[in-house]
Amino acid sequence: xxxxxxxIKPDGVQRGLIGRIVQRFEDKGLEVVGMKMRxxxxxxxxxxxxxxxxxxxxxxxxxxxxxxxxxxxALQGNNAIEVTRGLMGTTNSAAAAPGTIRGDFGMSFxxxxxxxxxxxxxxxxxxxxxxxxxxxxxxxxxxxxxxxYNAAEEL
Ligand code: IDP
Ligand code: MG
Numbered sequence: 500x501x502x503x504x505x506x507i508k509p510d511g512v513q514r515g516l517i518g519r520i521v522q523r524f525e526d527k528g529l530e531v532v533g534m535k536m537r538x539x540x541x542x543x544x545x546x547x548x549x550x551x552x553x554x555x556x557x558x559x560x561x562x563x564x565x566x567x568x569x570x571x572x573a574l575q576g577n578n579a580i581e582v583t584r585g586l587m588g589t590t591n592s593a594a595a596a597p598g599t600i601r602g603d604f605g606m607s608f609x610x611x612x613x614x615x616x617x618x619x620x621x622x623x624x625x626x627x628x629x630x631x632x633x634x635x636x637x638x639x640x641x642x643x644x645x646x647x648y649n650a651a652e653e654l
Pocket of ligand 2: 615617
């Protein structure tokens with residue numbers, strides 16, 4: 500199964516959306532295998548967004564992401580990266596489709612409540628930044644897994 504990193508950004512935490520955002524992922528059948536809340540250090544957030552270092556919004560982005568508490572979540576499932584990005588919606592919340600997290604809860608490009616890894620390489624990098632391999636991630640099998648998936652086809 501694939502793993503991906505989700506961040507609930509400071510706007511999502513401040514607006515009291517942690518529960519409703521996590522609910523979306525649980526409802527879909529994604530499995531939570533790690534979760535921590537921190538005001539993460541600047542160096543970590545800069546490394547996390549290093550691919551965007553040359554973009555005009557980079558400085559504001561890292562300032563925003565270190566301005567308050569963030570919830571980091573490790574999710575697991577078949578095709579978890581793409582499924583998670585689909586649940587999040589497009590980057591600009593105002594244009595994101597209804598039914599997605601950004602489409603249902605937001606109006607902003609930058610205050611768009613959630614981050615999700617966009618490739619297997621990014622997921623590996625980002626999970627490694629936010630979670631220690633030894634101890635921070637939990638290997639477990641939800642008792643619902645054999646119902647969420649058709650084991651004959653998908654597991
Ligand atoms: P993503 O979060 O949908 O993957 P990225 O292009 O990876 O979007 O950008 C990272 C984050 O930077 C976005 O989630 C958003 O918060 C911010 N961002 C991206 N593009 C813009 C922009 O044009 N204006 C303001 N903020 C932006
Ligand atoms: Mg991105």
